[in-house]
Amino acid sequence: MxxxxxxxxxxxxxxxxxxxxxxxxxxxxxxxxxxxxxxxxxxxxxxxxxxxxxxxxxxxxxxxxxxxxxxxxxxxxxxxxxxxxxxxxxxxxxxxxxxxxxxxxxxxxxxxxxxxxxDAAPGGMGDWLCDIVTGCFISKPHELPPAPAEQKPIPQLYTQPTYPQPTGITQSPPQLKHTRKTMHPSQFAPEGCENAGMGRLVTFSESQPLSTIIDHIAAGVGNPGGIPIAIPQGSSVEDIRIRTVGVCPGSGSSVLMKGVSEIPDLMFTGEMSHHEALAAIEQGKVVVSLSHSNTExxxxxxxxxxxxxxxxxxxxxxxxxxxxxxxxxxxxxxxxxxxxxxxxxxxxxxxxxxxx
CATH class of the missing domain: 3.40.1390.30 (NIF3 (NGG1p interacting factor 3)-like)
Structure with missing residues (x-):
């Protein structure tokens, strides 16, 4: 054979x-x-x-x-x-x-x-989200493709769904002064990955207007049609200032809210449950949750x-x-x-x- x-x-x-x-x-x-x-x-x-x-x-x-x-x-x-x-x-x-x-x-x-x-690697998604909130870079503008000719008429009350369209980076605005650290360091990080781990915490040298950070986030992820945000009741976006930002791509509540000494002023992630978001705003915190993969x-x-x-x-x-x-x-x-x-x-x- x-x-x-x-x-x-x-x-x-x-x-x-x-x-x-x-x-x-x-x-x-x-x-x-x-x-x-x-x-x-x-x-x-x-x-x-x-x-x-x-x-x-x-x-x-x-x-x-x-x-x-x-x-x-x-x-x-x-x-x-x-x-x-x-x-x-x-x-x-x-x-x-x-x-x-x-x-x-x-x-x-x-x-x-x-x-x-x-998520955990130095220079990975965690650090990229830090770069976004601190204004290191913004996405290039992107033109949406034309609708196919056979597409049905747009409904009277609502537009067709739109999706963020990140395509790269352009010249960055001035970077906000800050420090950053890993929230949950990796136990077995190899040589060259000493700062690896899940989640990043950005601490600004001076507290920043929430509206400024929102503008950075929107530009960095491709200017979505809306920004899902949870803020404390009785507050307005214009009045809130942020000193610390916790970032985690995807589903980040377990990283940003558990096993930490203090919950960050703003949590920037892909998704968070209803009750977790309520718990955060009841403590005076802010949550930006963009749909899971829009943070990735x-x-x-x-x-x-x-x-x-x-x-x-x-x-x-x-x-x-x-x-x-x-x-x-x-x-x-x-x-x-x-x-x-x-x-x-x-x-x-x-x-x-x-x-x-």
């Missing part, structure tokens, strides 16, 4: 995984509940039409993102949120998410999910795309040169690599604005 050929993922995929692990060490992820790392390792067959040396960044691996990756012939999807959280008893076409995974594997596309490793997606455009592109270029060149010594595969002759952000990825929630 003839022996079967060995099964392995593409050398370029290994370069992507190595680059991600160097930028965002997996040991920083909260493994008590999170599921991070290489979640789908697609087999590589050099005799077939191979994917391009390219990576697609997204927050959520939806069907639309999978379609995009397949049409672009990407080698890897780096999906921030893990599409696999719990053990699977089957992998079938009856489940839409599993269908996406099976289609990606068939196309030779792997999936890597870093999640809380990016802009990081892909503003920071991660360039960081991964730079790291991957060096990593792929090293893998490529080593491969050229032993295996004369066509893919090793291609020294290019590309990192892009998904255009299909978006938060499930949009904002419908009532017409006057």
């Amino acid at each position: 003839a022996s079967s050929s060995p099964t392995y993922c593409s050398p370029f995929t290994r370069a992507v995984v190595n680059s991600m692990r160097k930028l965002y060490p997996e040991v920083l992820a909260d493994k008590s509940w999170d599921n991070t790392g290489l979640l789908l390792e697609a087999p590589f067959n050099p005799s077939q039409h191979r994917p391009r040396n390219s990576v697609l960044l997204a927050i959520d691996l939806t069907k639309a993102v999978a379609d995009e990756a397949i049409s672009r012939r990407n080698s890897v999807v780096v999906a921030y949120h893990p599409i696999i959280f719990r053990g699977l008893k089957s992998l079938t076409l009856d489940d839409p998410q599993q269908t996406s995974l099976l289609r990606l594997a068939q196309a030779g596309i792997s999936v890597y999910s870093p999640h809380t490793a990016i 997606r802009g990081y892909l455009h503003a920071v991660m795309k360039e960081k991964l592109q730079n790291a991957l270029q060096g990593e792929w060149e090293s893998v490529r040169q080593e491969g050229l010594k032993t295996k004369k595969l066509e893919m090793y002759e291609d020294g290019g690599c590309e990192v892009d952000v998904s255009k299909a990825d978006r938060d499930p929630y949009g904002i419908m604005i009532r017409r006057i």
Whole structure:
């Protein structure tokens, strides 16, 4: 009987995984509940039409993102949120998410999910949210795509849903003087990640108007159609001043409100429950909650795309040169690599604005 050929993922995929692990060490992820790392390792067959040396960044691996990756012939999807959280008893076409995974594997596309490793890493999402509230940078303006010709008429009372459209950064306004620290330091931070951990606390040198910080947040995340905010009853935004800001991407109440000596004046996160928000404003605090992934997606455009592109270029060149010594595969002759952000990825929630 003839022996079967060995099964392995593409050398370029290994370069992507190595680059991600160097930028965002997996040991920083909260493994008590999170599921991070290489979640789908697609087999590589050099005799077939191979994917391009390219990576697609997204927050959520939806069907639309999978379609995009397949049409672009990407080698890897780096999906921030893990599409696999719990053990699977089957992998079938009856489940839409599993269908996406099976289609990606068939196309030779792997999936890597870093999640809380990016939250905790120095220069990760936590620090990016600090940069936003302190005015370090703002998003580039973005033009929404025109509505398709076959779209039904807009309802009389409300507009179509709109979604934040972060695309990068422009020249920053003056940075507000501040200090920042990690709220829950990582216990096993590797060398070079000494400030890693969950949540960041910004302390301004002088208290700032809440309206100024709101303007920074809106610009930094792509100017959403509205800013969900909870303030103490009897107060107005114009009168509130903020000295401390706690930031956490995604769902941040457990990070910002538990195990801390004092709750920050303002908590900036993706989502917080009704009762947690009530508890905060009853203590005179403010909550800005933007819908879960709207505190995450802009990081892909503003920071991660360039960081991964730079790291991957060096990593792929090293893998490529080593491969050229032993295996004369066509893919090793291609020294290019590309990192892009998904255009299909978006938060499930949009904002419908009532017409006057």
